[in-house]
Amino acid sequence: MVDFSFRKILNHLRQQAYLTRGVKITVIDQRQQPGKPYTFYFDGGIKSYVHYLNSKQATIQPTIFYTIKELKDVQVEIAFQYNISSQENILSFANNIFTINGGSHLVGFRTALTKALNSYARQKNYLKEKDDNFSGDDVREGLTAVISVKLKDPQFEGQTKAKLGNTEIRGIVESIFSDELQAFLEEHPREAQQICQKIIITTKARQAAKLARETVIRKSILREMTLPGKLTDCSSNSPEESEIYIVEGDSAGGSAKQGRDQYFQAILPLRGKILNVEKQTFHKVLANEEIKSLIIALGTNVTEHFNIDKLRYHRVIIMTDADIDGAHIRTLLLTFFFRYMYQLVEKGHLFIAQPPLYQIQSNRQVEYVYSDIEKEKVLKQLHAKNTNNKISIQRYKGLGEMNPEQLWETTMDPQRRVLKKVKIKDAKKADELFTTLMGKDGEARKKFIQTHAQFVKNLDV
Numbered sequence: 001m002v003d004f005s006f007r008k009i010l011n012h013l014r015q016q017a018y019l020t021r022g023v024k025i026t027v028i029d030q031r032q033q034p035g036k037p038y039t040f041y042f043d044g045g046i047k048s049y050v051h052y053l054n055s056k057q058a059t060i061q062p063t064i065f066y067t068i069k070e071l072k073d074v075q076v077e078i079a080f081q082y083n084i085s086s087q088e089n090i091l092s093f094a095n096n097i098f099t100i101n102g103g104s105h106l107v108g109f110r111t112a113l114t115k116a117l118n119s120y121a122r123q124k125n126y127l128k129e130k131d132d133n134f135s136g137d138d139v140r141e142g143l144t145a146v147i148s149v150k151l152k153d154p155q156f157e158g159q160t161k162a163k164l165g166n167t168e169i170r171g172i173v174e175s176i177f178s179d180e181l182q183a184f185l186e187e188h189p190r191e192a193q194q195i196c197q198k199i200i201i202t203t204k205a206r207q208a209a210k211l212a213r214e215t216v217i218r219k220s221i222l223r224e225m226t227l228p229g230k231l232t233d234c235s236s237n238s239p240e241e242s243e244i245y246i247v248e249g250d251s252a253g254g255s256a257k258q259g260r261d262q263y264f265q266a267i268l269p270l271r272g273k274i275l276n277v278e279k280q281t282f283h284k285v286l287a288n289e290e291i292k293s294l295i296i297a298l299g300t301n302v303t304e305h306f307n308i309d310k311l312r313y314h315r316v317i318i319m320t321d322a323d324i325d326g327a328h329i330r331t332l333l334l335t336f337f338f339r340y341m342y343q344l345v346e347k348g349h350l351f352i353a354q355p356p357l358y359q360i361q362s363n364r365q366v367e368y369v370y371s372d373i374e375k376e377k378v379l380k381q382l383h384a385k386n387t388n389n390k391i392s393i394q395r396y397k398g399l400g401e402m403n404p405e406q407l408w409e410t411t412m413d414p415q416r417r418v419l420k421k422v423k424i425k426d427a428k429k430a431d432e433l434f435t436t437l438m439g440k441d442g443e444a445r446k447k448f449i450q451t452h453a454q455f456v457k458n459l460d461v
Contacts, residue, residue, distance in 0.1 A: 012098075018049035019096045019148055046146040049091075050079045053144045057083035060142065060198050061191040067180040073152060074169065076176045078109065080145035082195055086202075087431065088140040093148040094156070094164045103157070103164030105149045108173030114139050116181045117199065126196040138203045149173065210304070212282065228293035232257050232267040243315035244268055244297065245353070245412070248329050251400030252407075256319070259404030260412055266313060268297050273329050277336050278438035291336065302340040308347055316344060317419065319353035319411065321398040334422065335438050338430065345422055354418035355402075355411045359394040368410045370418060 047066040060082035068077040092099045092106045099106070114136045121127040121134065149169060157163040185192040227233065230253075236242050244266040247253045253269025260267060274290045285291055286302075295302055299312040318333050320326035330352065337345055344350055356368035358375050362382050369375045375393070382389050399407060411417050424430050436444050 015049075015093075015098060016096060018046055018052070018146075019093060021045040045079075046077055046148055047079045049146050050081050050144055053089060053091075053146075054081055054083050057085055057144075059083045060194050061188070063188055063191055065181065065184050067176070067184075069176045069180065071172050071176055072168075074172050075150040076105075076173050077148040077150075078145070078173075078177055078180070080143060082142050082198060083144060084198075085142050088137075088143055090140065090143065090145045090147070092164075093146070094154050095150055096148070097154075097156070097161050099156075099162060099164050100160075101157075101163040104166055104168075104170040105147055105164055105173050108170040109145070109147050109177055110136055110140070111170075112174040112178040112181060113143075116178055116185070117196065120182070120185045120192060121196045121199075124193075124196070126193070126200065132203075134199050134203060138199050138206060141202045142198060147173070209282075228268070228296055230269055230293060231297050232260075234264050234266045235262060236264045239312055239314050242266065242313045243317055244313040245317045245319045246270060246294065246333065247399070248320040248326060249398075249400065252319070252321070252398065255400060255402060255404045255407045256412070259406075259408035261408075265412065266297075268294065270294070270329075273325075274332050274336065276332055276438055277339050278434060279440055285336075285340070294336075295340075298341070298344075300341060300344070306341055306343055308343050311344070311349065314349055315351055315419075316349050317351045317353050319355065319399065322355055322357050323397050326398075331438070335434055337422075338424075338434055345424055348421060348423070350422040351419045352422060353411050354420060355399055355407075356396060358396065359406075361392045361394075362389045 045066075045068070047064050050064050064079055064081045066079045068075065070076070090106065090109075092102050092109075094103070094105060114134065117139050118127070118133045127133070149164075149172075151166065151169065153166075155165040157165045185195075232253075234242050234244075242264050245256055245260070245268070247256050247267055247269045249271070250269055253267055256267045256269075270290050270293075272290075274294075275285060275288045277285050277291075282303075286295075297312070298316065299310045300306050300308060301310070316337075318330050320330045337350055354370055356370050357372070358369045360367045360369060360375065360378055360382070365382075367378055369378055379391065382391060396402065399411075402410070409416065435441075436448050439445070
């Protein structure tokens, strides 16, 4: 049986409706809204797509830039609009195929954008002679854009067609977009000024934040580079074979320390719940003792100072209780790693331990199971073998309930344990999710919970 994702199909059909001007697509989802169709009909092409993507944001420029031109048998269609957010949202397509990893058309767009805005800012004296040019990152902050090219012989990289490889497309896109953008800026001087002012503010904020972060890091972390006393380190000096368990509380930490293989397994117990970094300033995050211990133990530093080559353990394992508090602590840690040590996740070094939910004992036989479904399966098997079996079931709420031998056997032994590797399939979606669920906007969080409550499968109340 093939399990289709309705959301992915819906998003794909929406993209196709925007990319093909004049097309009408009707989608009926009988599972959720019987008889109530989703209809996509957008005659404005990707200009309407940008409007849709920015519909929940306050925008900088009222007029959406839009152009569609053809050069050397290549059709180039571009639309963009700035909003007040700090996020970059650029989608690129080749022959209506979503090139998630970009390619030559995206490179051409980015190059022309940076050059044209720097040239215009210099010409209008928004950038003074002593000022540095806008960086590519600065001009793309808050930018929502869609780039669509259509060509006769597309050359994609990889089986998923995630990146366009035709080298000649870069120059074509750059040439068309550069001319059209310069004309747009001249024809809309007020909006051009607003765009330049936003980029200037972004540049100054980035420079000030970088200086502040460097000062905070120097004062709060680099001054205390000795390993934290609560860390029980492993004896191996090889990061490739070493791993660290980030454990919730002293009780679980004690069992983990006694049950581990001290050659390659290190233990770092955390006291209580760490800060929600999504709601705190950089200074307060680095002043937190638990977070400071974690940063020093891993050895990589954070944000733009993060250095993956200095990672002391190639497996960083979050091990929390199998209850609601444990899930909350795990989420707080995931938020920290996503915001401050993104490469740790991106490079596949972050894992989540799966402690058992139940111990099932029947006569002299003991089994550990990791889900309710697995529990029911084991119980059926035991009853089938012997209906007179005396079965006792223990529900584990905390790691501290297990003795060192049980914790090793179920959760720490590489031969028997279950680890889940943390992966990021869509960085933008992940960013939006962390902002919604862990950020300061309570209304956005409430709306998300109400919308998705019907899809919850494992609710621990």
